[in-house]
Amino acid sequence: MRKTTLSVAAVATMALLASCSGGTEPEPAASEPAAASSAPAASGSLVVWVDENRQPAVEAAAEDFTAETGVEVETVVKNFEDIRADFLAQVPTGEGPDITIGAHDWLGSLIVNGVVDTIDLGGRESEFEDVAIEAMTYDGQLYGLPYALESVALVRNTELAPEPAPATFDEMVAAAGETDAKLPFVINTAGADGDAYTYYAFQTSFGAPVFVQNEDGSYTTEIGMGGDEGYAYADWLAEQGQAGEGVLSTDWTYDIANQEFSDGNAPYTVAGPWAISTFTDAGVDVAVDPIPSAGGETAAPFVGVQGFYLSAQSENKLVATQFLTNYITTDEAMQALYDADPRLPAFSTTAEAVASDPIVAGFLASAQQGTPMPSIPEMGDVWDHWNAAEASIISGQAKPKAAWDKMLADLDTTLNG
Amino acid sequence: MSTDTTPPPVRESHARTWEGTGWGFAAKLVLMAAVNALGIYVAWSAWTVDQWGVLVGSLALVVVADVVYFSRRRLAGKYIYPGLVFLLVFQVFTMAYTVYVATTNYGTGHNSTQEQAVDALLIQNERPVEDAPTYPLTIVRSGEDVGFAVVDESGQVLVGTAAEPMEAAAGATTDGDRVTGVPGYDVVDLGTLLADPALQEEVLALRVPASQDADDGSYRTREGTRATVYSSSLDWDPDAQTMTDSTTGTVYSADGETGQFVAADGSTLTVGWRVGVGLENFTTAFTNPNYAGPFWKITAWTFAFAFLTVASSFLLGLAIALLFDDKRLRGRRVMRTLFILPYAFPAFLSALLWQGMLNANPDYGIVNSLFFFGARIEWLTDPWLAKLAILGVNLWLTFPYFFLVCTGAMQSLPNELEEAARIDGASRWRHFRAIQLPLLLISTTPLLIASFAFNFNNFVIVYMLTGGGPRFTDTSAPLGHTDILITMIYQISGVQGGSADYGLASALSIIVFLVVGAVSAFAFRRTRKLEEVL
Numbered sequence: 001m002r003k004t005t006l007s008v009a010a011v012a013t014m015a016l017l018a019s020c021s022g023g024t025e026p027e028p029a030a031s032e033p034a035a036a037s038s039a040p041a042a043s044g045s046l047v048v049w050v051d052e053n054r055q056p057a058v059e060a061a062a063e064d065f066t067a068e069t070g071v072e073v074e075t076v077v078k079n080f081e082d083i084r085a086d087f088l089a090q091v092p093t094g095e096g097p098d099i100t101i102g103a104h105d106w107l108g109s110l111i112v113n114g115v116v117d118t119i120d121l122g123g124r125e126s127e128f129e130d131v132a133i134e135a136m137t138y139d140g141q142l143y144g145l146p147y148a149l150e151s152v153a154l155v156r157n158t159e160l161a162p163e164p165a166p167a168t169f170d171e172m173v174a175a176a177g178e179t180d181a182k183l184p185f186v187i188n189t190a191g192a193d194g195d196a197y198t199y200y201a202f203q204t205s206f207g208a209p210v211f212v213q214n215e216d217g218s219y220t221t222e223i224g225m226g227g228d229e230g231y232a233y234a235d236w237l238a239e240q241g242q243a244g245e246g247v248l249s250t251d252w253t254y255d256i257a258n259q260e261f262s263d264g265n266a267p268y269t270v271a272g273p274w275a276i277s278t279f280t281d282a283g284v285d286v287a288v289d290p291i292p293s294a295g296g297e298t299a300a301p302f303v304g305v306q307g308f309y310l311s312a313q314s315e316n317k318l319v320a321t322q323f324l325t326n327y328i329t330t331d332e333a334m335q336a337l338y339d340a341d342p343r344l345p346a347f348s349t350t351a352e353a354v355a356s357d358p359i360v361a362g363f364l365a366s367a368q369q370g371t372p373m374p375s376i377p378e379m380g381d382v383w384d385h386w387n388a389a390e391a392s393i394i395s396g397q398a399k400p401k402a403a404w405d406k407m408l409a410d411l412d413t414t415l416n417g
Numbered sequence: 418m419s420t421d422t423t424p425p426p427v428r429e430s431h432a433r434t435w436e437g438t439g440w441g442f443a444a445k446l447v448l449m450a451a452v453n454a455l456g457i458y459v460a461w462s463a464w465t466v467d468q469w470g471v472l473v474g475s476l477a478l479v480v481v482a483d484v485v486y487f488s489r490r491r492l493a494g495k496y497i498y499p500g501l502v503f504l505l506v507f508q509v510f511t512m513a514y515t516v517y518v519a520t521t522n523y524g525t526g527h528n529s530t531q532e533q534a535v536d537a538l539l540i541q542n543e544r545p546v547e548d549a550p551t552y553p554l555t556i557v558r559s560g561e562d563v564g565f566a567v568v569d570e571s572g573q574v575l576v577g578t579a580a581e582p583m584e585a586a587a588g589a590t591t592d593g594d595r596v597t598g599v600p601g602y603d604v605v606d607l608g609t610l611l612a613d614p615a616l617q618e619e620v621l622a623l624r625v626p627a628s629q630d631a632d633d634g635s636y637r638t639r640e641g642t643r644a645t646v647y648s649s650s651l652d653w654d655p656d657a658q659t660m661t662d663s664t665t666g667t668v669y670s671a672d673g674e675t676g677q678f679v680a681a682d683g684s685t686l687t688v689g690w691r692v693g694v695g696l697e698n699f700t701t702a703f704t705n706p707n708y709a710g711p712f713w714k715i716t717a718w719t720f721a722f723a724f725l726t727v728a729s730s731f732l733l734g735l736a737i738a739l740l741f742d743d744k745r746l747r748g749r750r751v752m753r754t755l756f757i758l759p760y761a762f763p764a765f766l767s768a769l770l771w772q773g774m775l776n777a778n779p780d781y782g783i784v785n786s787l788f789f790f791g792a793r794i795e796w797l798t799d800p801w802l803a804k805l806a807i808l809g810v811n812l813w814l815t816f817p818y819f820f821l822v823c824t825g826a827m828q829s830l831p832n833e834l835e836e837a838a839r840i841d842g843a844s845r846w847r848h849f850r851a852i853q854l855p856l857l858l859i860s861t862t863p864l865l866i867a868s869f870a871f872n873f874n875n876f877v878i879v880y881m882l883t884g885g886g887p888r889f890t891d892t893s894a895p896l897g898h899t900d901i902l903i904t905m906i907y908q909i910s911g912v913q914g915g916s917a918d919y920g921l922a923s924a925l926s927i928i929v930f931l932v933v934g935a936v937s938a939f940a941f942r943r944t945r946k947l948e949e950v951l
Contacts, residue, residue, distance in 0.1 A: 069611045088917075092529030094466040109916070113528035114537025114688035118544070120639040122551040141544050191776070192798045193884060250798075251778035312537050318610075318617040321640035377525065381916055384895035388888050395798065406890070413707065413893035 045072035046320055048308075049087070049100035051080040057340035058101075061333040062323075071319050084109075091115040091313050098314040099324065104135040104305035107143055108377030116143050117310040117317065121325060132346035135305040135372035137218075144307035145324045147334060148343035151303045152198055152272045153366035154292065158285045160267035169202065169294035173247055176267045183266040186257040189250045194391030196383065197373075198270055199237075200302050204371070206233040206295030210382060211374050219374040221415065225386075226408050229295075234393055234400035236294055243396030250395040273343065273363050288362025290369055303370040305346060378415050385410045445486070452482055478502060512930075519923035520693050525916040527676050527689045534690040535653055538660065538678070541687065543649040546634045553594040554644040556610055556620055557602035563616070565625045565636050566596040566604075567644050576602065582626040583636060610641050617641075651686075660686060698924035707894045708921075711905070714889070716932075718804070719901040723872040726811045727865055733812065734819025735857070739849070742827055753824070760817035768881035771810045772797065775882075798887050800898040807899050811878050815868070819861075826860045827853070866940040870933050874903045902929045 050058050055075050062073030076097060078086065084106045090096040092115065102110075110116040118141045125133050125142070132146035154165050154172075160179045166172050176184035188198050196203075200210070208229040211219040225233075240247040252260070261269040262282035270291060271279075279286050291299040308328060310320055327333060334347040338354055344364050345351040355361045373379070389407035392398035398406075456479030463471035482502075485494040521527075552567035557576060564578035566586065574589035576599050590598040598604060610616055624635040627646050634648035652661045658671040660678050669678035669686055676692035677685045703709055737756060741749050759767065775796040776782030785794050796806045830853065838848045879885060885900035885908065896905055906925045911917025 069608070071611060088528060092533055109525055111537075111541065112526040112687050112689075114534050115528065117540055120545065120643075120645060122643040122645065139541070141541065191772070192886060249778070251776055251781055253773070253776075255773075256776075256781050312540060313533065316614070316617070318621050318639070318641050322611070322642070325640055326642075377916065380911075385893075388886075388895075397798065410893040 045074050046099060046316055046323060047097040048073060048075050049078050049083055049097040050075050051083070051101065052077050053341040054101060054337060055340075057333070057336040058328075060336045061327050061330075065323050065327040069319070069322070071316075071323075073323065087309075087311075088113050088115060091311050094313060096311050096313060098311055098316050098320040100309050100311070102144070102307065102309050104144060104146070104307060105373045105375050105379055106309075107136070107138050107375035109380060110309065111138055111143065112377050115312050117312045117314070118143055119145055119310055119321065119324065121145070121329070124325070124329060127329075127348055129346050129348055129351060129368075131303050131367065131370070131372055132305045132307075134218075135303065135375065136307055138375060139218075144305075144309045145328060146305045146307040146346040147328070147337055148306040148341075149303055149346050149364075149367045150272060150274075150306070150343050151301045151363065151367040151370045152201070152270050152291070153301070153363050154289045155261070155269050155271045155276070155279065156287045156289060157261065157264060157267045158287050160264065164287070165268065165289040165292055167292055169205075169292045172268060172292045173245075179267050181265055181267050183260060184247055185268045186252055186260045186266040187248065187270045188254045188257045189248065189252045189391065189394060190387070191253045192250050192391050192395065194250070194387030194389070194394070196386040196390050197302060199390060201270070201291040201299035201370070202236070202294040203233050204301075205293040205297050205299040206230075206236065207297050208233050209371070210386070211376065211378070213371075219376050221376060221378050223408060223411055223415075225404075230404055230408075231401055232295060234389075234404040237390060237393045238396070238400040241394040241396055248394050250391050273359075276359060286359070288359050288366070290362075290366050298369060301366060301370040302373040303367050304373055306343060307346070381414045382411060385414065449483065449486060453479055456482070478505075515923045515926060518919055519698050519927055520695055521691050521920050522676055522689075522694045522697075523691050523920045523923075524918035525911065526687070527691050529690055531671065531676075531690040534688045535660075537688045538651055538686055539649065539653060542651040543637075543647050546646045546648050549634075549646040551643045551645045552636075554638050554642055555596040556605040556616075556641065557596070557599055558605055559602045563605075563619050563623055564602060565623065565638070565644055566599050566602070567636070568594045568596060574599065577625040577636070579623055579625060582628050607641060694920065698920045699928075701921055702925055702928065707892055708909075711889055711892050711894055711896045711900075715896065715900050715902055715905050718899070719873060722804075722807065722811075722901055723869050723875075725808055726815060726872045726875075727869045729808065729812050730815035730868075731819045731861070731865060733816040734821075735823045737816070737820050738823035738827060741824065753820075756820055757817045759813050760821070762814075764814055765877045765881050767814055768810060768878050771806075771813075772882050775806055797883055800887055803883050803887060803899050807878060807882055810882055811872070811875070814878070815872075818868075819864075822861055822864055823857060826857050829860075830856055862944045863941075866937060866944070869940070870937055873901070873933055873936075874929070875901070876903045876907065879904045880907070902932075 046062075048058055048062075055077050058075050059073075062075070066072055080101075083100055083102055087096055087100050087102070088109065092113075096115070107116070121142065128146055129149060132149055133142065136142055136144040136146045156165055160181055161175065163175070166175055173184045188195050203209075203225070206229050208227070209224040212222040212224040213219055237248065238244055242249055257269060258271070258275055258278050260266050261271075262279055262284055264284065276286065291301055293299045308324055310317065310324065314320055328337075329347070331347075331349055331353075334345055334350040335353065338345050338350055342354075342360075344360065344367055345354060351364060355364055385407050389398075389403045392403050393400045456475050459475040460472050460479075463469070463475065482498065485491050485498050550570065552569060555566045557564045557566045559578070562578045562580070564576055564581075565583070566574060566576040566589070567583075568574055568591060572591075574586045574591060574596055575583045576586040576589070576596075577583035586599050588600045589596055596604065605616070610620065620638065620641060624637050624647075625644075626635045627633040632648070634646045636644045637647050638644045650662055650664045652663055653659075654661065660669040660671075661667070662669070667680045667682075667684075669680045669684075671677075672679045673692060675689070677689040679685050701708065702712060740746070741753055746752075773781070774783045775785075777785065777793055777795045777798065779786040779789075779791040779793065782796070784796070785792060794802065796802050834852055834856075835848065838852055843851070879899055879901055883897070883899045885897040885904050887899075888895065888897040895908055900908070902925070906922045906929070909918055909925065910922035911919075
């Protein structure tokens, strides 16, 4: 680290010598602190990885920062899908950014790979939604600055179903049956791949969380989907699936589910805020309700949290932390992030400010009823097996208990070697 | 050379001559300066990140370049050198690096060096003391020492350095909650701090003990304006290579075999580092029951897939080319263009479209609704039908290429041969089998082999159409009936999420490389034989 400073100083000295060949003595290189003054003295720069949507907001926050501190902020636009793998690969080589935007469920792998630093909000944790801080916390330490929440909720076509959605899944299907819509309900199943993420609220309503939770809501590495609760959920999937009632189907992909709902073929769907514009563009008036319970308990969807991570190998940690805690954690910057890419704000005052929109309020209510998606490293290994098991049960290709047992056995092999 | 004979006039190379305008030499100097600058820039960058291999390599390349281009001899070298450099940088280096990764445990939890793992573990285990308040902080200096000055709840100023625990400072002045002066210290303002990277490092590394008792923790700051009391539960001893958990007393020692800190009871710390594991990854690929079974099935399917794709698309392309070679056919030009269309679509887009069209539900899947009378056919979820679907879609994508190639090759065949055959009374079929096909094969066999090698690693079609599914039911690995070796490697590498194992993935790619290499070598020998026969 020191080496860079040295070499930069050496280059600067050489450049000065070259330019000062006229005879004037070059000033001493930058190692001497500039005379104490309040005027910003430019030094170094921060590199922030950000996706295209959120770049303008980060740049806006960076403008103030640069004006006040003289530190340039360089935003590097990356595909959101690539950021996690690139961050993991590049931080150890010293090529990574100082700060990156990311999702909270990356946290586990960022931690075991040792690429992320902790963040000290200096007691300002209470200014954020609880679930957001909870999600970014791992083993008692805060590792990211949360700024947005996202979760799925029940979206209702107000023309077909003007009444707020019933509290249980069966009542909802019954209510849908009274309309003349082709389908009672659509949900993304990702084709034959399965989509345990979107289905998760139904699973929690049977009391079968993906991992067993401690009392404080943090996750252990023990699978919580086994036991009678898990089997009950598997049975329910089979009952509602293609070999049963036919309410659920693996024929639906994300596009097909959205299309059916947009065409008015189903009064209800489970979707995230990201799909709302698809529906409203198609001329459907929507309302957002909490997800009805299928198994009796509260249907808690996964809450994803978006935030900023600080690289463990950053050479500008102090400046980067300064930027995050004093320039991103402000009403203006949080509002700008919301305007640039509308996701539910994790910063409470911003959340209140935008909750006047009933759709935002609906998603916020759903998120507040949800649980953070586990950020333990094991979570990344669960999806494949979990999705496949659900899809095979819904399609009727596998018996629910057999498929569920195979999934549990596979997870045991994958997680415990 | 004797002195009494005049040497024959030797024409100087343009690159050396100073005669005339001298532009040749000047241009060469500029080019070589640019090459040298680039090489030195790379070496410099490598130095700043401690990459000695790259440093030595780039310097060597620059020196050799200078020797080759400024020497009078080495004419051959002047032509070969650029090609050799590209070969070294883009092929040999990549291969060598893959081999290196294959002998390490690089992957989730073993992502970097031991030094960085230690850093990360210390970061993760140093945390704010519970309910510790946050104090407004001012950085102060006394000579070389950097210290912290904070204002506590009662408005009292505390000051301390790494060597001297926090103590009340008599005679300090404050402005609100900011310290403006402490006797014996200079106050460093924020602007100065932010302008000085070296000072920032010092401030970040500074721990000011809260009291004489080490268990009380120490003050530290993360961003220069606030300080909190932290305590660390891990102590790193670089000489003994051990981490000691100060709350439980457990000693974790560095294990160079596995790249982890291991305690006596076998428990490990979260972050590990990269170490060499020899050939373990290669044996895992064949012996781990999770991978070994699927590995052979996937290898067999990979060969079948590549062979069937090439065979079917070549035959179809050839058949259509023959058809359109018949001059009695009307509208040949339009038809030819239509047949080439699939070739013009990006493969990944076509695969996605086909995935939608092959939806089992005839309401959504146009294939079932148009061609199978609305029957429900599970194109993508039945193991055999999924394989058929992949072959079919790939046929649709690939046959236009062979159609083009065969059309071109056929038009280059001399007409006389056909006439001679006809005069000799050969049938159309005989003419095709004995004359046209062998001549065609000479020019198309290399393309067939190349196409085989391409399809052997045809990631896009499998990934986009079936994602490797439907899954095997007899293994815990997330692999499926339509996975080919390259998608299996992708799955194991963990790039798309889940736990990554780059070491194992590299070992597998080396195996695939050997297989493809062997097949190509064998096939090229066969091609040569084919040419000898004729």
